[in-house]
Amino acid sequence: MGHGNRGYQHCATVAPAVPPGSPASCQRRHGPSSVFEWFLGDGGDPAELVTAWLADNGLPVRDLIRTANANHPNGVGTVCGSSLYVSAAAGSVMAGGAIGRPTPVPGIPDVAAVLYRHTGAGEEPGSGVSQRPIGDPESISRGWSLGPWQDSWTRQDHADAVETVRAAIRRGDVYQVNVVGHASAPYTGDPGPSLQRVTKLSGARYGGILAGGDWAIATASPETLVEVRAGRVVTRPIKGTRPATAAGRRELLGSAKERAEHVMIVDLERNDLSRLPGVGPVQVDELFAVRRWSGLWQAESQVSAPIRGTLGLAELLRAVCPGGSVTGAPKLAALDLIADIEPVGRGVAMGALGWVGTDHMDLGLTIRTAAVTEGRVHLWAGGGITWDSDPVAEVDEAAAKAGPLRAALAGD
Template sequence: MLHAETAVDHSPRPPFGPAPGAPAACQARHHPLRAFRWHRGDPGDPAELVAAFLAHNGLPVRNLGRTDDKTNPIGDGAVCGAALYVSADAGSVMAGGTVGAPSPVPGIPDVYAVVYAHGPIGEPPSPGRFALGPWRESWTRDQHAAAVQQVRESIGRGDVYQVNVVGHACAPYTGDPSAALRRVAGLPGARYGGVLGGDGWAIATASPETLVEVRDGRVITRPIKGTRPATADGRRELLASAKERAEHVMIVDLERNDLARLPGTGPVRVDELFAVRRWCGLWQAESVVSAHLDHDVGLADLLRAVCPGGSVTGAPKLAALQQIAALEPAGRGVSMGALGWIGHDHLDLGLTIRTVAVDGARAHVWAGGGITADSDPIAEVDEAAAKSAPVRAALLGSRPVAGAQPLDSAL
């Protein structure tokens, strides 16, 4: 059933910027053919519907363990792959969990997939003027700290072990945001840096975190938990923090369990534990968890197993989703979901942290952190601010030269 499939503008106009997770050989050559859209409240199983759409367009999503001949070049006009975006709400639906507050960007679908073909190499259009207004937060510092304290009390009662608490902010803008979005996508350490756009909206991500990757017969996730300023003292403090390590290991165990739920997977192993990496001005702790993937595992099974990501929900996952829905005043929208690439020989989806959305009138950002029994409420509020600061700064950037195309043509 492919009732959600619709045509996409196939003019020679290039996309906003690089597609998140797309191979280097596809960058600046991918031209949209068809798109799938699913919104919260639409009928049907979104995991199965998007898998059917991608399979119908020639991508091997029914047998993710299968790898095609990588040496066979993709010529002009041939399908090279697809961008896939899954919102936090859609992930909750796939997992059978509680859905939170409505998205502050309701015009953006909750599942969006675009199939691309190779075409002539293009350049991004010259941007016009862009001005960003003041930010409006979804909650005050005191309200955010109070939510952290409520989670600590829930942990004390034994309701949950850990919950990720996320806040939202928006700012009005005028003009063409395309250059600002590309600046976000280009932030240092953005493993999934890229931009995905639709009718009147766009998402830009600077995410460093792998939600799930399938390559060469293995399924991999790289959860990130633990943050400090990118200084020598910050690195030492992160490595020495018993609280951060305990929080991190808890999420690694959750991710191991998620991968183990996949039918036919081999032993799940932790290839790397608590490695410290840099993203912009922050140190972050990352682990690598993987398993052998049987060829019978399909995309729908994979999405149901890993969405929404454990590092942005908590443990146990379904109980954490209940807490999130009760606490957060603004929906997570495009954040804390999945965005990346599905090709003929691999799948690579990043977690949509460090991500911004624009809807023709406002820019939206989200940030938060994992709360444990030892969390300090004010320190958690400050950590969330530190995570969103580089994204907000990139949106401002240097102002492009005047002489713009109108916003609707850019989106």
């Protein structure tokens, strides 16, 4: 666990990236000043540890209803808020579930928070934290080159995993499980422009980058894991995918399988929010709305509840991490099965990345997310498996989700 300055910055070696979820009025007018890190081997309760660090730095994370009544500060040197990242494995620790196989990106923290303060005229954003380029500095001048992708499992392995889940559903062990695959590729040169392309993919509600001294996470996520704003806690699960064509939209809206899978996850999210202390009745504000991400249609719902008592960040993280749409139902049983069948850890994917501020909190689920570290680019993609799932179709769906990321990273 670290509290010092460890080379965090807005973004690698390119123009500063906007931290996902940060206030639009503050973008380019704040800079990182201090850092929290937690790795799986550090021990302790990561939800409580990061909450305590944020609270010590003046953020209202012990009583999130205060965000509804706060005025956002703008004075030079005042705390604007903090980026917050939680890995899938850290989310499993918070939930008390199985962690899974070792991460392919062990140099990236499992929890990271970067505190931002407002800067003054003529002060460079990020001047309070040392900034170093990602990767080999000598390679930056040689230009960007991405090598061949290596998948952590074959298409047949992926299809076999789908069948394993279907067998578990038949036994009654689970109702649904999200199965995720991983791929990586070597690179040379400066990854910054490629990561920026990822963040600009169409439909990227949480487009942004978090970077350390020799690693970076770039997300194009469209999915809200949890948002706290105006006295309400909100989650927006996404489940159900088709090509972004007129026929694909009709097929998604008419698919009984996709709707049943989606409603199952909405019910899981309702249960997650209902277990929170200090919240009122949970309601579904919107169900199965079809929205576009890059070249895909996806179905999204909104579930929310009013905050009526004391609700802290640690309790909120324990309830919603890892996100139900990327685990399954029941969540702990799904995590057990995921740990058995996925060949590598989920790393930075299927976790959380966003903003904890003085007047709101907004964490995106790290789907459609890539990482660079130690000379390799990593990405993950998958989908929810139910009894009606077709293994070949599920493998193809995961490839369709990864396709725009691979194209953006390659510069296509």
